[in-house]
Amino acid sequence: MTFRSLLISVNRFANALLRLGVRKGDRIAIMLPNCPQEVIAYYGALLAGGVVVMTNPLYVPREIQHQLSDADVRIIVTLDALVQRVEQAMTHRPLSKLIVTSVKDYLPFPKNILYPLAAKKDGTHVSVTYDDRIVSFTRLMKQSSSDPVKVDIDAEQDLALIQYTGGTTGFAKGVMLTHMNLVSNTIQSQLWFYRARIGQEKYLAALPFFHVFGLTVLLNQAVYNAGTLILVPRFEINQVLKIIDRxxxxVFPGAPTMYIAVIHHPEVHKYDLSSINICISGAAPLPLEVQERFEEVTRGKLIEGYGLTEASPVTHANNIWEKRKNGSIGIPLPDTEARVVHPETGEELPLGEIGELVVRGPQVxxxxxxxxxxxxxxxxxxxxxxxxxARMDEEGFFYILDRRKDLIIAGGYNIYPREIEEVLFEHPDVEEAVVAGVNDPYRGENVKAYIVLRKGSSVTEQELKQWCKERLAVYKVPKIYEFRESLPKTLVGKVLRRKLIEEENEKLVNQSKVDL
Structure with missing residues (x-):
C-alpha cells in the first residue's frame, strides 16, 4: 500500500465517520491487531476530530465493558471474529455503531479467497449479520468520498487518544494524550534516530499499535519518516524470523522477550538477520546478556529506552551511535527534563541517590x-x-532500579528485583527470569525467583542459589526458586510480575483455609 492510497483510504474513512454523525471529541474505539484497517481507522478517526480509544483485541468482556463505558465510546471498529465478544460486553449499554472488518478484506489475491475457506476448515469462520447498527468496513469505504477532511483542532488542548494503562491496581485508568503530545513524542523519537534515511527505512511492526509504544515508535514514526511498515498481527518467532529473512x-522496536525469542531460537543461524540496523527495547528492563547476544547475532544496534503511557510514552533512551552505558535507560529525549526526587517531599536528591523519577516535557x-x-x-x-x-550519575545517565511498588523490603533491606534478574540472566541455562517479593512472617518479604530454563537444561535450585551467592550480597539472594514452562505476559511481551504476586497471595489464602 502506497502513502497515496493510504491517504485516500484515510479520507474515505474520515468522511464515513462524519456521515455516521461523529463530531469533534467523540470517542471511537479501535479493537484490531496490526493490519491495514487499523492504520486507516486510526488516522481517519483523528482527521474526523474523533478521540481514539485503542483497545486490546485479546480483552475479555469485563475489560472491554470497563474501557468502552469509562470512555463513553459510541463507535467501535473491530474484527468480525470479535463482534460477539463486544456485544456480550456491552449488553447493558449497546454501542450505536459497530464497524466490522475481516482479516481477508485487505489480503492480496488469492489469499483473500483462500482465507475464508481455511477459516471454515479449522472452525474459526464467523458469520456476521449486517444491519443499520453493525456495518461493513469495506462497504462503508466504497460509499465514502475521498475528498480531504479538515476539522479544526487545537493541538495542545484537544485529545487525540485515550490510552488505558495496564491497570496495576484495580481497573485501568484512561490517559488523555493530545495531538501535541503524540506529534512531539514522534518527532523526539525521530531526532534520536537522526541517521534515519527518509523514505528508505523498513519497520518491523511486531509491537501492537494498540500499545502506545508501538503507536509512537512504529506507526507514527514510520509515517513521519515515510518508512515502510511491515505489519505483523501476532508475534510468532518462526514467522518473524522468516519475515526478517525475506x-x-x-528497524525492529520491541520488548525484551521478543529479542530473547530470537537469540534462543535453535535455528536462528539459518536466517539472514543482517538487515536489522536499529532496535529500541521498551516495556520492560533489557538484560545486558540479551543485548550483547542479540547484537552479536544481527550486527545491529540494540538500545534500551524508557517511557510510560502518561508520556506518550518515550522519555529516555540510550544513544544509538554515541556513548551508552550498560544497565542505563540513557539520557532524556530532546525538550525533556528529568530529575530524581524524594518520593514524599518532591525535593531533588543529590547525584547517585535513589529516589522517584519525575519528568517534564511536551509529551507529558x-x-x-x-x-x-x-x-x-x-x-x-x-x-x-x-x-x-531511579538514580542519575555524574554524566546525566539515568538508571531505573524498579517500580516503587515492586521494591522488596526483606529484613529491613531495600532490594531491587532488576539487579537480581540481571544476575540470573547471566547464567547460561536461564532463558527468562523475574523476581518478586512474597510474604514472610519473619522478614516481611522473601525474594522469590521465577525461572524459565533453556530447552535441554537441567540446572538445579542449589546451583542457581550458589551462582547468585557469588554475585550478590547475601540478603539479595533469592530464598525460593520456581521453575516454569513460561511466564505470564502482556501482548507486548512485558512480564506480569503482579500476576505472579496475585498467584502467591491466592496460595496463602488457600493455605489459610486448609489450616483452619
Whole structure:
C-alpha cells in the first residue's frame, strides 16, 4: 500500500465517520491487531476530530465493558471474529455503531479467497449479520468520498487518544494524550534516530499499535519518516524470523522477550538477520546478556529506552551511535527534563541517590480521563511523577532500579528485583527470569525467583542459589526458586510480575483455609 492510497483510504474513512454523525471529541474505539484497517481507522478517526480509544483485541468482556463505558465510546471498529465478544460486553449499554472488518478484506489475491475457506476448515469462520447498527468496513469505504477532511483542532488542548494503562491496581485508568503530545513524542523519537534515511527505512511492526509504544515508535514514526511498515498481527518467532529473512527490515522496536525469542531460537543461524540496523527495547528492563547476544547475532544496534503511557510514552533512551552505558535507560529525549526526587517531599536528591523519577516535557499527558484526584497526585507543577525508583550519575545517565511498588523490603533491606534478574540472566541455562517479593512472617518479604530454563537444561535450585551467592550480597539472594514452562505476559511481551504476586497471595489464602 502506497502513502497515496493510504491517504485516500484515510479520507474515505474520515468522511464515513462524519456521515455516521461523529463530531469533534467523540470517542471511537479501535479493537484490531496490526493490519491495514487499523492504520486507516486510526488516522481517519483523528482527521474526523474523533478521540481514539485503542483497545486490546485479546480483552475479555469485563475489560472491554470497563474501557468502552469509562470512555463513553459510541463507535467501535473491530474484527468480525470479535463482534460477539463486544456485544456480550456491552449488553447493558449497546454501542450505536459497530464497524466490522475481516482479516481477508485487505489480503492480496488469492489469499483473500483462500482465507475464508481455511477459516471454515479449522472452525474459526464467523458469520456476521449486517444491519443499520453493525456495518461493513469495506462497504462503508466504497460509499465514502475521498475528498480531504479538515476539522479544526487545537493541538495542545484537544485529545487525540485515550490510552488505558495496564491497570496495576484495580481497573485501568484512561490517559488523555493530545495531538501535541503524540506529534512531539514522534518527532523526539525521530531526532534520536537522526541517521534515519527518509523514505528508505523498513519497520518491523511486531509491537501492537494498540500499545502506545508501538503507536509512537512504529506507526507514527514510520509515517513521519515515510518508512515502510511491515505489519505483523501476532508475534510468532518462526514467522518473524522468516519475515526478517525475506522482507529485510532495518528497524525492529520491541520488548525484551521478543529479542530473547530470537537469540534462543535453535535455528536462528539459518536466517539472514543482517538487515536489522536499529532496535529500541521498551516495556520492560533489557538484560545486558540479551543485548550483547542479540547484537552479536544481527550486527545491529540494540538500545534500551524508557517511557510510560502518561508520556506518550518515550522519555529516555540510550544513544544509538554515541556513548551508552550498560544497565542505563540513557539520557532524556530532546525538550525533556528529568530529575530524581524524594518520593514524599518532591525535593531533588543529590547525584547517585535513589529516589522517584519525575519528568517534564511536551509529551507529558493532559491528565487521567474523569479522574481529577489521580491527575493531581501524578502531575504536580507540570512534573509527571512516574512511580519508578531511579538514580542519575555524574554524566546525566539515568538508571531505573524498579517500580516503587515492586521494591522488596526483606529484613529491613531495600532490594531491587532488576539487579537480581540481571544476575540470573547471566547464567547460561536461564532463558527468562523475574523476581518478586512474597510474604514472610519473619522478614516481611522473601525474594522469590521465577525461572524459565533453556530447552535441554537441567540446572538445579542449589546451583542457581550458589551462582547468585557469588554475585550478590547475601540478603539479595533469592530464598525460593520456581521453575516454569513460561511466564505470564502482556501482548507486548512485558512480564506480569503482579500476576505472579496475585498467584502467591491466592496460595496463602488457600493455605489459610486448609489450616483452619
Amino acid at each position: 522482507r529485510k527490515p532495518t 499527558m493532559k491528565g487521567y480521563w474523569n479522574r481529577p484526584e489521580d491527575t493531581e497526585r501524578t502531575l504536580r507543577d507540570g512534573w509527571l511523577y512516574t512511580g519508578d525508583l
